[in-house]
Amino acid sequence: MRSSIRNLLLLVLLLGGSAALAEPASEASVRRLLEVTQARALLQQVQQQAQGMMQGLAQQSLRGKSPTPAQEAAITRMTARMVALIQEQLSWERQEPMYMRLYTQTFSEDEVAGMLAFYETPAGRATIEKMPLVLRQISQESQRSMAEMGAQLKAIQRDFVTEMQAASSKP
Numbered sequence: 001m002r003s004s005i006r007n008l009l010l011l012v013l014l015l016g017g018s019a020a021l022a023e024p025a026s027e028a029s030v031r032r033l034l035e036v037t038q039a040r041a042l043l044q045q046v047q048q049q050a051q052g053m054m055q056g057l058a059q060q061s062l063r064g065k066s067p068t069p070a071q072e073a074a075i076t077r078m079t080a081r082m083v084a085l086i087q088e089q090l091s092w093e094r095q096e097p098m099y100m101r102l103y104t105q106t107f108s109e110d111e112v113a114g115m116l117a118f119y120e121t122p123a124g125r126a127t128i129e130k131m132p133l134v135l136r137q138i139s140q141e142s143q144r145s146m147a148e149m150g151a152q153l154k155a156i157q158r159d160f161v162t163e164m165q166a167a168s169s170k171p
Helices: 002-020 027-036 039-060 069-089 092-106 109-119 122-169
Strands: none
Touching: 027 039, 027 092, 027 109, 039 069, 039 092, 039 122, 109 122
């Protein structure tokens, strides 16, 4: 009986310890994965989307009115500053070290090898090719949902203010 318990404990330790002993992903394999998955191109698309959003917000601030020349100049300056900040903060040179750190901390060498093997298949290549479109569509639909939710949140807030005013006038 003792022998079987000892063997069971040894097996649990060996199996449980093997996950902890997994070889961390190498920088070379992570670089290859980021290259194969076109992470840099995806980041550039994120930059472009963020720039478009900033320009859209600038136009929304006019509330449908035509800007004066001074307002147009202010919008142009603000947009240029925002775009420059977005390009700087989301540049590959600035983001790559974070990607490398997070991937090497999170994935083992075997996991990265498995991902690379998948991305080299037709299904993997299709995933890489189509994922930016899916992410863009998710972003667009999420923005619509957030806009709808924003209107509902404002209505809840108005109701709350009305309720609080009514409650403060009662003894």
